[in-house]
Amino acid sequence: MTLILSRYVRLCRLAVLALAALLLMLTALLGQAAHAEEPALGKEDLACQKCHDSATIKPKMTQAGESLSLHISSSAFLASRHSETSCTDCHENADGKDHGKVEVPMKSRRDYRLSYQDTCTTCHKKNVADYKDSVHAHLVKAGSDKAPTCSDCHNVHTQINVKIVQPIANVPCANCHEEIFKAYSGDVHGLERVAKGKSAPLCADCHSSHKIQAASLGEGIKDNCFACHKDAVAKHEVWLPNSGRHFEAISCPVCHAPDAQRRVNLRLVDSAGRKQIKEVLGVPQFERLTLAANTSGGSLNEKELSSFLKEFNVEQTAGKAILRGRLEVRSGVQAHQLSVKEKAIKDCRICHEVGATPFQSVVLTMAGEDGRPLRHGVEKEVLTSLTAMGSLRGFYTIGSSRIKLLDYLLVLVLLGVLCVPVAHYTVHRMFKPRREQRLAELARSASVAANTSAKNDNKV
């Protein structure tokens, strides 16, 4: 019995030892794997970083006289999204032999950044394609020296996950759109973003990251509002008559940025698809035709607007252009002053009353070839003119853009119609003596006739 017990104990010890050994081996293997996942610089990259991670590396002076830092922090690079990318993946022209020894002239920092635009395409095909369709890329193409290239928004050597923007002021858009970002920081979305984090939108959530279009063109970013505020349509339908039309003709900030100034935007759209017409590349139609039509100077009056449309349609090959009115706020800054919904405008009189402030400013808009809106002022009287019917067929607001001539017609008809009964009644009163005389004569005749008839009856 004792022998059996001691053998059993020995077996257990062996099993425990074997298990421990197995665990040790597994731990060692896992440790090795974990160690292998940690990013590290390759041999070639180490060679690059030997100089570029040095605190003493001198900045490069461009021909434009700017200073470009050549310092790349290895630790920041290894913590970035590009940690697995080798230096030469992007800097493929860096010659191992001459690099650092022969001075390569650099025109300007901007020029250098532009030269790397296509490099990003190698890995980020979709994002670059989207960017190339954006207002930013169009501006770059048009020669802007301020519109952002890839590396203006993304520091390629330190770029971490773009979704991590902490604090929000680190968002690259704030570099150029400073005033708008300031407004955003104080509005309902900005405050929510700081308080609750990612549940509230930051720039790219509404404007997209790369395919950025001018927000005041086309349908704007309304659909992006609905992406989060899914019940917005249903909630408006409960209390807002003709809510579909309101959504179509009014941008969200018009009511949800209660302190903003509003205006009427008459957009040039094609009559078939209702798409905003964009200026053809190299054909500056808008400026030329508005200048030609604007004989009085200043804003376009009714005749000038009509003349502009006529001339525009002569040149328009793809279908007829019409004007589609829309209410919007006057600037991007004001569009980012959104308030909590309790403060949103619900008083219909803000718009539906003669002299309403949004109708005191009217602009004509077309999309420019670079994707930015081209605008020209229009006289506000156009909105209340009967003869502007042809130009403004698609825009009407009860009360504020009511046609004045119809008001005069109403008064005229009421006065005219009232004159008839008043005159008729007056004549009727004037004829009272004649009427009474006639009726008396009739009564007398009837009485005589009755007497004669009675006498004849008696004779019979």
Place this chain on the structure above:
Amino acid sequence: MEKNYIHPLPVRIWHWINAIGFLTLIATAVQIRYMDLFQLLNFRTAVVVHNYVGFVLIANFFLWFGYYLFTDKISVYLPEMNPQKYFEDSWRQIKFYGYGIFLGEENPHHPTIYHKFNPLQIMMYQIIMLLAVPIMFGSGLLLWDVKRFSAVVEFFGGVRVVDTVHVLMFIVFCGFLLMHLYLITLGPTRLAHIKAMLTGYEEEHGDSKSKP
């Protein structure tokens, strides 16, 4: 004095619903269009009431249309087909309202349940009921939900055109209402026509003796 039954019950119901409805529509329309002049109702309430009453009147229109379409009473709207007689009758009626009535002459038209309208009324009510009212209701329906009916609105030239037509019809109806209110006092007595529309019976005096 004899009594003629000239307004059947369905017609009287239709008429008074129409009367109350049109007065409400005119009142709310004025409020909607002229918020700057007075504010008896807020804009939204005026629009909602205007919309609901509009639908009631559209349904009411079909009550009227169905009644006359499917009964022999349609004869009240049928004009005289002999042009010469039609013009003679019309001229006689114009002479009465323009001169004879001042002398206390008898109205040349004697209403019956099958011929209750004089030639001028037939012409006027045909225009009102078969042209003006459908245009009014049609344009109102389009404006009730511009987005839903956007294709039709575009077909007619856009929301500005449709609204202008609606307002023009509003002006026509305001004018019509004023004339109607005066003309209904030109019966044998000032209240005879109104009583008739309430009771269905119109008193025939033979001459306008009671209304000097």
